[in-house]
Amino acid sequence: MNNVYDNQEFFEQYQSMREDKINANNLIENPIMISMLPDVKGKTILDLGCGDGNMDIRFIKMGAKSVLATDISCNMIEEAKKVNGDKNIEYKVLRMEDISNINQKFDIVYSSLAFHYIEDFDKLLNDIYNLLNPNGYLIYSQESPINTTFEPTKENSESKMIINGKFYYLFADYNREGVRHLIWNDVDVTKYHRTYATIVNSLVKNKFKIIEMKDSYASEEAIKLCPKYVRQIDKPYFTFVLAQK
Amino acid sequence: MNNVYDNQEFFEQYQSMREDKINANNLIENPIMISMLPDVKGKTILDLGCGDGNMDIRFIKMGAKSVLATDISCNMIEEAKKVNGDKNIEYKVLRMEDISNINQKFDIVYSSLAFHYIEDFDKLLNDIYNLLNPNGYLIYSQESPINTTFEPTKENSESKMIINGKFYYLFADYNREGVRHLIWNDVDVTKYHRTYATIVNSLVKNKFKIIEMKDSYASEEAIKLCPKYVRQIDKPYFTFVLAQK
Numbered sequence: 001m002n003n004v005y006d007n008q009e010f011f012e013q014y015q016s017m018r019e020d021k022i023n024a025n026n027l028i029e030n031p032i033m034i035s036m037l038p039d040v041k042g043k044t045i046l047d048l049g050c051g052d053g054n055m056d057i058r059f060i061k062m063g064a065k066s067v068l069a070t071d072i073s074c075n076m077i078e079e080a081k082k083v084n085g086d087k088n089i090e091y092k093v094l095r096m097e098d099i100s101n102i103n104q105k106f107d108i109v110y111s112s113l114a115f116h117y118i119e120d121f122d123k124l125l126n127d128i129y130n131l132l133n134p135n136g137y138l139i140y141s142q143e144s145p146i147n148t149t150f151e152p153t154k155e156n157s158e159s160k161m162i163i164n165g166k167f168y169y170l171f172a173d174y175n176r177e178g179v180r181h182l183i184w185n186d187v188d189v190t191k192y193h194r195t196y197a198t199i200v201n202s203l204v205k206n207k208f209k210i211i212e213m214k215d216s217y218a219s220e221e222a223i224k225l226c227p228k229y230v231r232q233i234d235k236p237y238f239t240f241v242l243a244q245k
Numbered sequence: 246m247n248n249v250y251d252n253q254e255f256f257e258q259y260q261s262m263r264e265d266k267i268n269a270n271n272l273i274e275n276p277i278m279i280s281m282l283p284d285v286k287g288k289t290i291l292d293l294g295c296g297d298g299n300m301d302i303r304f305i306k307m308g309a310k311s312v313l314a315t316d317i318s319c320n321m322i323e324e325a326k327k328v329n330g331d332k333n334i335e336y337k338v339l340r341m342e343d344i345s346n347i348n349q350k351f352d353i354v355y356s357s358l359a360f361h362y363i364e365d366f367d368k369l370l371n372d373i374y375n376l377l378n379p380n381g382y383l384i385y386s387q388e389s390p391i392n393t394t395f396e397p398t399k400e401n402s403e404s405k406m407i408i409n410g411k412f413y414y415l416f417a418d419y420n421r422e423g424v425r426h427l428i429w430n431d432v433d434v435t436k437y438h439r440t441y442a443t444i445v446n447s448l449v450k451n452k453f454k455i456i457e458m459k460d461s462y463a464s465e466e467a468i469k470l471c472p473k474y475v476r477q478i479d480k481p482y483f484t485f486v487l488a489q490k
Contacts, residue, residue, distance in 0.1 A: 145441075146419055153411075163415070166398075170408070171416035172479040174391055175462055196390075196441035197458040197484070204455055211449065213442040217420055234417045239442070 005073035010187045015052075015079075025113070027222035028229065029141055029238050030055075033112060036212060036242050038137045040064040043107035046131060048096050048140075049114030053080030056089045059110075068104065070094040100127045107133050111140040113238070116148055116191045119179075121198075125206040132245040138208060144215055144239040148193040149173050151180045169235050199241070208243040215239050250318035255432045260297075260324075270358070272467035273474065274386055274483050275300075278357060281457060281487050283382045285309040288352035291376060293341050293385075294359030298325030301334045304355075313349065315339040345372045352378050356385040358483070361393055361436045366443075370451040377490040383453060389460055389484040393438040394418050396425045414480050444486065453488040460484050 004010050033055075041063035047056055050069035059067050067089045071077050080091045094102075096118055109128050118124050128138055142148075150159060150170065160169050177198060180191045194202075196213075203210055215236035218229035249255050278300075286308035292301055295314035304312050312334045316322050325336045339347075341363055354373050363369050373383055387393075395404060395415065405414050422443060425436045439447075441458075448455055460481035463474035 146416075161415075166417065168415040168417045170406075170413040171391075172411065172413045175460060175478045175481055195460055196445075197460050200441075200445060200455060200458045204457070210445060210455065213445045215420060215440055215442050233420045236420055 003072045004184075004187045004189055005071075005076050007187055008075075010184075011073075011075045013186075022225050024229070024237055027225060028216050028218055028232065029113060031219070032214060032216060032238070032240055033139065033141055036139060036214065036240055037110075038108060038139065038242070040108065044068075044105075044133075045108045045110055046070070046099075046102070046104075046106040048099065048109065048111040048128075049117075050080060050091070051076050051112075053084030053089065053091060055110065055112065056080070056091075057084040057086055060086050060088050064088070066090075068092065068102070068106070070096075070099070072096065096124060099124075099131065102131060104131075105133045106131055106136060108137045108139065113141055113143070115140055115142040116193075119192055121192075121194060122202050122206065125202055125208065129206050129208065129245060134245060136245045137211075138241070138243045138245075141238050141240045143191065144236045145174070145194060145196050145199070146215075146235050147237055148180055148191055149176075152182050167231065167234060196239070199239075203241070203243055208245065211242045211244055213239065213241050248317045249429075249432045249434055250316075251320050252432055253320075255429075256318070256320045258431075267470050269471075269474070269482055272470060273461050273463055273477065274358060276464070277459060277461060277483070277485055278384065278386055281384060281459065281485055282355075283353060283384065283487070285353065289313075289350075289378075290353045290355055291315070291344075291347070291349075291351040293344065293354065293356040293373075294362075295325060295336070296321050296357075298329030298334065298336060300355065300357065301325070301336075302329040302331055305331050305333050309333070311335075313337065313347070313351070315341075315344070317341065341369060344369075344376065347376060349376075350378045351376055351381060353382045353384065358386055358388070360385055360387040361439075364437055366437075366439060366447050367451065370447055370453065374451050374453065374490060379490060381490045382456075383486070383488045383490075386483050386485045388436065389481045390419070390439060390441050390444070391460075391480050392482055393425055393436055394421075397427050412476065412479060441484070444484075448486070448488055453490065456487045456489055458484065458486050 040059050042065050045059050045064050045067045047069040050071045053069055056067045056069040070092050072095050074093050077091045077093045177193055180193050182189050216238035218232040223229050285304050287310050290304050290309050290312045292314040295316045301312045301314040315337050317340050319338050322336045322338045422438055425438050427434055461483035463477040468474050
């Protein structure tokens with residue numbers, strides 16, 4: 001995983017984007033994650049890619065026993081300690097590739113919009129499985145495979161078009177899994193495209209029981225606040241998985 | 246499910262298409278189904294949407310004990326009896342919506358490219374579950390959700406385009422599940438679009454254990470015989486599921 005959040009310019013742009021409450025994290029991703037979340041009361045939680053810790057403080061307010069919140073970015077962990085610190089949350093700089101070093105078991109592993117940055121998904125799932133207590137839950141969101149398949153280039157920066165009044169996205173390379181480059185806040189970000197079938201097979205191979213899979217949709221309220229979210233009907237931004245050990 | 250195969254003109258055009266060995270059923274779908282097939286030796290098999298029975302006679306040659314092969318189309322069942330008859334195969338005209346009337350249990354339920362014609366997928370899976378012996382297998386193929394999402398119209402009959410030398414399909418409506426109309430061999434055919442997530446959730450809800458999910462790809466040999474199959478890398482025609490009771 002590349003650590004763009006420790007690029008100072010990127011981090012500041014990202015922070016100002018997140019401070020604006022009208023964004024896809026707040027209006028689309030977070031409500032769906034909350035709706036799929038198992039009961040956290042009295043539970044120990046591991047958060048992978050915790051960012052500024054806004055969910056970790058919520059877990060504690062919802063009655064979680066303790067949270068280990070990890071992120072690759074020192075900037076993010078410093079920010080999280082500052083704005084969302086709590087005696088029952090441990091914030092820790094840790095790459096997701098290194099979680100097998102954690103000497104603790106958890107009832108719930110939670111991860112929001114980080115898994116598409118990870119190259120070796122099978123290893124990640126195996127590590128998570130080993131960190132879960134029996135019957136523990138994995139809940140995560142990622143960019144949807146419908147979304148990660150498209151690699152923007154200088155040539156195709158217009159990734160959508162309207163033909164006779166009907167809206168279409170351009171679509172290609174669904175079966176070509178692997179690296180996708182994109183420029184985000186002027187920084188080159190590397191993501192990994194995996195198909196839905198690969199996600200399912202990796203979960204099955206790593207002995208997870210899939211409970212639910214979901215693609216993102218926008219509520220009427222979200223569409224009112226940000227009209228372009230109506231296009232979630234054509235191409236969901238995010239995919240969500242709830243699975244059990 | 247609409248029964249276009251009993252429209253005589255459609256049936257004749259379909260038969261002549263299938264007689265040409267260079268088609269996606271023979272070069273793409275069938276090899277993948279065979280590769281995912283559980284051991285059929287000594288097993289009882291139910292085939293849903295058997296067409297001309299070409300797989301049913303293969304099951305018997307591969308050592309299956311017996312096959313009940315069903316299809317909605319009288320034309321197809323007559324053809325199957327004629328060209329692929331065997332004392333251990335019972336060919337029967339039966340709508341997939343009526344399989345709960347079958348008074349027999351099976352080790353394997355097999356279905357090739359028929360489930361996308363069925364509106365109530367949950368009921369179908371529940372019926373299949375009830376027809377399987379303990380630990381029995383469901384193996385099926387359908388048009389891929391990547392493929393069923395697009396509804397061809399007079400306006401967008403050009404469903405693909407090349408931008409700066411790069412190939413793209415037009416893509417829309419992924420989250421709008423339900424009916425899709427298309428004209429095939431001059432007949433209006435109704436299909437149902439379901440997302441990958443819905444397929445997974447329906448299998449889980451109906452107590453199936455998913456073993457493998459796969460999207461179609463074309464072998465080098467298939468691409469040599471039919472160059473357009475190289476586009477399977479962009480948009481797979483078919484999706485396959487192997488699941489267990």
